[in-house]
Amino acid sequence: MENKYLDVLIIGAGPIGIACALECEKRDWNYVVIEKGALTNSLFNYPLNMTFFSTSEKLEIDDIPFISNNPKPTRNEALEYYRRVTTSNKLNINLYEEVAAIKKVENYFEVKTSKGHYKAKKVIIATGFYDIPNLLNVSGEDLPKVFHYYKEAHPFTLQDIAVVGASNSAVDAALEIYRKGGSVTIIVRGDSIGERVKYWVRPDILNRIKEGSIKAYFNSEIKKIEESHIIVETPEGEITLPNDYVIALTGYQPNFEFLKAAGIEFSKDERHIPNYNDESMESNVEGLYLAGVICGGMETHKWFIENSRIHAKIIAKHMEKTLP
Template identity: 60%
Template sequence: MNTYDLIIVGGGPIGLACALEAKKKNLTYLILEKGTIVNSLYHYPLYMRFFSSSDRLEIDEIPFLCASPKPGRQEALEYYQGIAHRKDLNIHLYEKVIDIVKNKGIFRVVSSKNEYTAQHVILATGFYDSPNIMHVKGEHLAKVKHYYSEPYPYSRQKVVVVGASNSSVDAALEIYRKGGDVTMIIRGGEIGERVKYWVRPDIENRISEGTIKAYFKSEITEIKQESVVFRDQNGLIQEIENNFVLALTGYLPDFEFISRIGVELEGDSQIPYHHDATMETNVPGLYLAGVVCGGRNTHLWFIENSRIHARIIMNAIVANKLGVN
C-alpha cells in the first residue's frame, strides 16, 4: 500500500484548493469525497445566488468568469467541477471516510470502499451535511424537510419556514411567488442581520403587507401531521394548519466524528482546536481547512476567507517534511 504525503477529506472548494496547492509542492495526495465534486454546492437550492462576487470565489487564482454580478449554483458547479477535470485532480468520489487512526506517525484512513495510509490528513468537510435539529416532537415526520431545493413542490400548500437566515428567506419568497401559503416562525425579533442586502427589503415588505405571515420571538413546540404548534412572543400556544415544514435552522460540522478521531473541541461553540499559523490540530499531522474551523460558528469562515488555508497548510507540511520548525 502506497503512503500518500496527505489525504484530503472533502472535495469542496477548499478541499480542491488544498489539492491544487499540494500539486505545486510536488506532494502526493488523494481527495476522498462522500458525494460528487463540491457535493454541498450540488445540494444547494437550485436557484441560489452567492453573496460573494465571482472573483472572491476563485481558487488557485483561476479566473471565475460570470456574466452576473453574483454567480449562482450552476455557475459555481461548472467552475469547481471544471477545475477538478482540467487539473486532473486525484479524487475518489462517493467514498465516505469512516475513521482516521494514527499509529507510529502514520495515519490509516478508512473509507466506505478502501483503506489508505498518509503522513498527513486535512479535514475540509464543511458543515452542510448535518442539519441543526430542533428537537421537537414530530420532527421525524416526512412533511419536515431540513433541506430546500426548489419551490414547485410547495405550490398551493401551507408551508411553515423556520428561521430567518438567507436560506429561510430565499425559500419563503420563492414558495410565496409560486403560489404557496407561507408562514415564517422566527426565534429572533427580526430578519437575520446577515441576509443578503438586496433580498432584505423584499422579505420585509412581504411581511409588512401580510402576504407572507411571520411570527417573531416564537418557537415551534410540536409538529403534527396536519398542523404545527408553536409558542408566540406573548407566550401563548398557537396551532395552525400545515402541509410542510422547512426547518432551515442551519447546519453543523460532524462533531462526533471530529472528536472521535482525537481533535479537541473547545467551549460552547465546539471549535476544533487548531493553530492559526499552521491550521494543525492537537493531533500532529492532522489539519483543518475551511468552514469546519469555526465549530458552531458557521458564519465565521467562507470560501473567500478560507482559501488561504490551503497555502498555510502546504507550507506547514513542507516545513515539517524538511524538519524546519
C-alpha cells in the same frame, strides 16, 4: 483493497479541499481527495436558484479566473467553475467514498473508508458543516413532511408551508415558495429577520411581511408538528396553524463526533471551536490539519470560501518542512 501509501490524504472535495489538492499537485506530492458525495457536495445541495452573496472573484481558488454572467454568481455557475478546475488540472479525487475512521500510528495515519484503507503522512480535513442540521427537537419532526434542506419551490405550490428560521436560506425559501403559489408562514425564534440576510433580499422579505403576503411570527417556536397542522408558541400564547410541510432551515454543524474520534480537541464553551494553530492550520494532533469553514466549530458564520481559501496555501507551506 490493499493499503495505499500517500503523502497527503484530503477529506472533503469542496472548494477548500480542491484548493488543497491544487497545492499538492504543485509540489508533486502523492495525494488523494476522499469525498462521500458528489464533487462540491454542499454546493450541489444548495437551492437550485441560489445566488451567492460574494462576487465571483472572491470564490476563485489559486488565482484561476471565475467568470460569471453577473457580479454575483449562481449555484450552477459555481458548480461549473469548480468542476472545470478539477477536471482541467486532473485532480486525484475519489467520489462517493466515505471516511469511517482516522487513526494516528507513530508517524503516519491509517484511514479506513467505505472502499478501502490508506496510509498517509499528513491528513487534511475540509469537510465543512452542511451535513448535520440543527434539529428543532420537537414531537413530529421525524414526519416525512419535515425538511431540513430546501431545493426548489415547485413541490410546495398551493400548500401551507411553515419556514423556520431568519437566515439567508430561510428567507430565500420563503420568498421563492410565496412567488410559486405557496401559502407561507415564517416562524422566527428571535425578534426580527437576520441582519446577515443579503442586502438586496432583506427589504423584499420585510415588505412581504408588512403587506401580509407572508405571515411572520417572531419570538416564536414550533412546539409540535402534526400531519395536518403545527402548534406554535407565540408571545400571545399557543396557536394552531394548518400545515402541509415544514421547512426548518435552522442552520447546520460540523460532525464533531468524527473529529473527536480523530483525536481533535475543542474549546470548552458553546462555540465548540476545534483546537488548531492559526499559523499552520495544524490541529492538536501532529500532522492532522483543518481547513475551511469547519475551523469555526459552531460559529458557522466565521469562515466562508472567500476568507478560508488561503488555508490551502498555509497548510502546504507548513507541510513543506516535513514532506519531500
